[in-house]
Amino acid sequence: DAKTTQPNSMESNEEEPVHLPCNHSTISGTDYIHWYRQLPSQGPEYVIHGLTSNVNNRMASLAIAEDRKSSTLILHRATLRDAAVYYCIPIKNYGGATNKLIFGTGTLLAVQP
Amino acid sequence: EAQVTQNPRYLITVTGKKLTVTCSQNMNHEYMSWYRQDPGLGLRQIYYSMNVEVTDKGDVPEGYKVSRKEKRNFPLILESPSPNQTSLYFCASAGLPTNEQFFGPGTRLTVL
Numbered sequence: 001d002a003k004t005t006q007p008n009s010m011e012s013n014e015e016e017p018v019h020l021p022c023n024h025s026t027i028s029g030t031d032y033i034h035w036y037r038q039l040p041s042q043g044p045e046y047v048i049h050g051l052t053s054n055v056n057n058r059m060a061s062l063a064i065a066e067d068r069k070s071s072t073l074i075l076h077r078a079t080l081r082d083a084a085v086y087y088c089i090p091i092k093n094y095g096g097a098t099n100k101l102i103f104g105t106g107t108l109l110a111v112q113p
Numbered sequence: 114e115a116q117v118t119q120n121p122r123y124l125i126t127v128t129g130k131k132l133t134v135t136c137s138q139n140m141n142h143e144y145m146s147w148y149r150q151d152p153g154l155g156l157r158q159i160y161y162s163m164n165v166e167v168t169d170k171g172d173v174p175e176g177y178k179v180s181r182k183e184k185r186n187f188p189l190i191l192e193s194p195s196p197n198q199t200s201l202y203f204c205a206s207a208g209l210p211t212n213e214q215f216f217g218p219g220t221r222l223t224v225l
Contacts, residue, residue, distance in 0.1 A: 044216045046215070100172075101148075103155045
């Protein structure tokens, strides 16, 4: 399983962009990069995933380095509701079958009003 | 509304008293899984199921049982709970071919 390294914590101001980095230098060529977040007192929530190309959805953007050894989750305008622990998780994708999620310690994002 | 539900949300019990935590999803998902979350250890997978009647161990299966008799339900059974099973438990489900996993709200279990 690929190892990930994320900052323990980050801080942002409301309505400013946030860039959450993740290092996954041991990732294999078939691993997708998934991001989940866990809001206080809730279960984890899927944010976004990608393989090689940058990806956008309604929640965030995912920028993947060309060598795939790192990625950055981008929240374009942070809100107070985005305060959570963010997890970067490489996961194998066997033709669409899901696999277990290996959660590291993640990055605790604080958003200041 | 698409969701994963867990019951009970909170439970305090005593050592050795069998208990079941239920998990149900209304999205017709094939894949379901149980995790436990402990301070400093993060979330760890207990058991998972790829479909009805198909279950397999995750990373920390000792002391737990599961069953998957119906697609929508995946109960977690603790036959003889011990204090080291005090934890926050999450159930998750996912459909194929999507990789997005949906998590329940969690069950906080205390074993005295």
